[in-house]
Amino acid sequence: MKPFFYKSFLIITTIIVSACDNKKAIPQSVPYSKPYRAGVVLSFDDAYVDEWFEADQALKKYSWKATFCVCRIDSIGAPQLNKLVQMQKNGHEIAGHGYHHFNAVTYAAANGIDNYVKVEIDPMLASMKRLALHVTSFAYPYGERSEELDKALAPKFNIIRGRAFCGDVPEKEGCYFRGTKYMYAFDIDNNHVHFSIPYLLELLDYARKENKILILCGHKPVKELTANYQTKIETLAFICKYIELNNMQFYTLSDLDNLMAKE
Template sequence: MKNLFSKKIALILIVVISIFVLFFKMYSEEKTSAAKPPKKSYPPGVLFTFDDDYIEDWYQADQLLHPYGWKATFFVCWYGSLTKDQKSKLHFLQNRGHDIAGHGYNHLNALKYSKEFGIEKYINDDILPLKAAMKKDGFSIHSFAYPDGARDAELDTELLKHFDIIRGTTYEEIRPESQFCYYEGNRVVYGLGIDDDYKQFNIPYYKTLLDYAKAHNKIVIFYGHKTVANADEKLETPLSALEDLCKYAKNNGLKFYTIDDLAKL
């Protein structure tokens, strides 16, 4: 009887020890795996985006910045009002390697319009007409930027049925490590404004974001509107500032991305 009892005790101890060893091994492997940072499959870089219908100005900016190898994404709105020459310039920019993307057929504030009339009507009135009109002219758009940056999670969910990536906006001059204007592998991204009427307009600050991106394998996302030599109105990005940032990015080995590039990463 004693031998049988001893064998049972020994068997129970073996089982308990085996479970403990297995649990410890799994915990150790999980902890080690969690400690390893995910490998980035893309080099650090910068993504310049511009909104609205300032096509002639974007075309002039490209003449200045092309020698730096820059690329940008142009989010177009009011497409039904564009001239033949403007559409031709958009094709020129697209052929240069830039992205042509959507910003609403009538530049409607998505949040206000959808709350008043519903998301389905917003999509039918401002998204589908834009995609159809641009597709007819040879622009297959895969990305979208919210007018006024007005968005919420429900809109994101519905618009991601029509686009690969959508861009919102973020503000403030805060520490680089706390900024939201980096690509993090998500289909919703946020750009930081570089028009000179924004309170965070500060070239040295923007360069700290580029430095942080390089050090941490990130992609900085900026957005502006009208690219001009002399910025004296709202929603204008000075060409001198843009050239300075492009030169800094190139000299520091940062890659220029478009919004559609992000969808391929």
């Protein structure tokens, strides 16, 4: 009776975990070498540099820290490039998000992983280095990843981030730091199907109570919503106030690398 129950439990757990992330494996927990305070990673994808800069002006009173994952670096204008450098100087992280913003899984399936790296990763790293942007983290466009891609990108980045596609209960979400370089972010754009302030509050409460680091992502911060892929500044201020009130802390993606057990 007992072994049967145990087996069923294992099967059920596996089904829940895979259903929660588009059938992709969620990285398993490993022991940490360093203790840390509960907190939040706020990351932003694409190239909304002016809006990121404005959000920084509005939120710096909370001593927030964000990670800006930039795509199409060679199409960004000089004033915006200056803003990126300035934000990096102010303690935010600038990360990579693809040279063209190709879907990594689709591109690699059609052209091979070596070509993906040659076309999408290497030129991005070269351009960002030339601009004095110190890139050590990468966020997959559309959050689409595979184990083979993770393996190919592992030597190039300390942190590799996808997106969590769940929205059920906090303990089943893949969007908490687990002591590995692979992680998922929960999307706080207003149009995201699983996003709501009460659910965000549940995710934050879970991080606070269980001493975890919640990983979030958004795209374009705005005061008033006008389209999809926008995160309300109000939502960001809500997170900043929660962090302040509960004595938690902001982390960048690269901060997580410093928390990991190194061999």
